[in-house]
Amino acid sequence: MCGAAQDQASLFLEASYDPDRIGDFSFASRKLPEFMSYRLLRCGDCATVYAQAAPPAAALAAAYQAASYDSTEEARLAADTYMGAMQAAIAGLPQRGSALEIGTGTGVLLERLLDAGFAHVVGVEPSSAAIAAASPRIRPHIREGVFAEADFADQSFDLVCCFMTLEHVPDPRPLAAACLRLLRPGGVLALVTHDYSAPLNRLLGRRSPIIDIEHLQIFCPKSLLRLLTETGFANPRTAPIVNCYPLRYWARLTPLPGAIKPGALRLLDALHLGGLRVSMSVGNVIAFGTRG
Numbered sequence: 001m002c003g004a005a006q007d008q009a010s011l012f013l014e015a016s017y018d019p020d021r022i023g024d025f026s027f028a029s030r031k032l033p034e035f036m037s038y039r040l041l042r043c044g045d046c047a048t049v050y051a052q053a054a055p056p057a058a059a060l061a062a063a064y065q066a067a068s069y070d071s072t073e074e075a076r077l078a079a080d081t082y083m084g085a086m087q088a089a090i091a092g093l094p095q096r097g098s099a100l101e102i103g104t105g106t107g108v109l110l111e112r113l114l115d116a117g118f119a120h121v122v123g124v125e126p127s128s129a130a131i132a133a134a135s136p137r138i139r140p141h142i143r144e145g146v147f148a149e150a151d152f153a154d155q156s157f158d159l160v161c162c163f164m165t166l167e168h169v170p171d172p173r174p175l176a177a178a179c180l181r182l183l184r185p186g187g188v189l190a191l192v193t194h195d196y197s198a199p200l201n202r203l204l205g206r207r208s209p210i211i212d213i214e215h216l217q218i219f220c221p222k223s224l225l226r227l228l229t230e231t232g233f234a235n236p237r238t239a240p241i242v243n244c245y246p247l248r249y250w251a252r253l254t255p256l257p258g259a260i261k262p263g264a265l266r267l268l269d270a271l272h273l274g275g276l277r278v279s280m281s282v283g284n285v286i287a288f289g290t291r292g
């Protein structure tokens with residue numbers, strides 16, 4: 001992210017995919033193993049964790065074009081959480097003209113932004129399955145493909161959102177720099193990423209959701225502030241994300257053994273507790289930068 005050489009990095013996590021092991025495991029379980037990662041290094045300069053070697057950008061674009069998408073329920077709950085986290089930032093914007101979301105999925109957030117008073121919204125999404133699942137109201141606002149700055153005019157947005165996407169892009173720094181150029185003065189870039197330094201992720205170690213073969217870099221508040229500062233944003237700031245989900249949903253995410261989980265979920269619903277809303281920090285962070 002900062003351009004420092006690999007000799008300034010230390011080992012964060014050894015690679016955990018061995019083609020032979022994956023083959024055996026895959027045949028045994030009929031699904032891909034979880035918690036796979038490239039060999040991950042932690043930069044001693046900017047604190048970003050990154051994959052020592054990653055596939056070329058074109059291969060990534062093709063993989064995401066064919067990818068499936070998050071469940072509707074998950075996307076809806078996440079959009080509510082993110083709108084809450086952005087409330088003050090949106091209230092402080094000079095105007096609610098246009099908003100862009102990079103990695104919009106089914107476009108649930110775009111719908112929330114329209115409801116919050118933005119006149120124009122546009123989302124960029126490489127997965128055609130996600131776009132096909134978008135609501136008829138939102139689908140016309142989604143561009144299929146990977147984000148390209150040239151598709152948009154300079155200084156044409158008041159808000160740019162990039163949520164749970166920055167880990168997946170080949171190079172986060174030019175992306176942030178492009179967002180700055182696309183923003184009008186006073187406009188805000190909002191980033192949501194995992195935070196590898198958050199207590200839950202440190203506790204879970206290799207079983208944390210941050211450990212994913214799709215993650216080419218993993219951030220912490222320090223590295224996000226560095227990204228925003230170095231790309232020229234004013235007033236960079238971060239805050240932990242607090243997710244508010246029904247208890248049923250939390251139980252499904254919990255790393256309970258597979259044999260116990262269905263029973264636990266049935267028990268919650270039998271006790272009428274499944275729908276109870278519970279707030280928890282799952283180790284994600286939101287970062288904001290303003291175009292001065």
Ligand SMILES: [Zn+2]
Pocket residue numbers: 001002003004043044045046047048
């Ligand atoms: Zn660095």
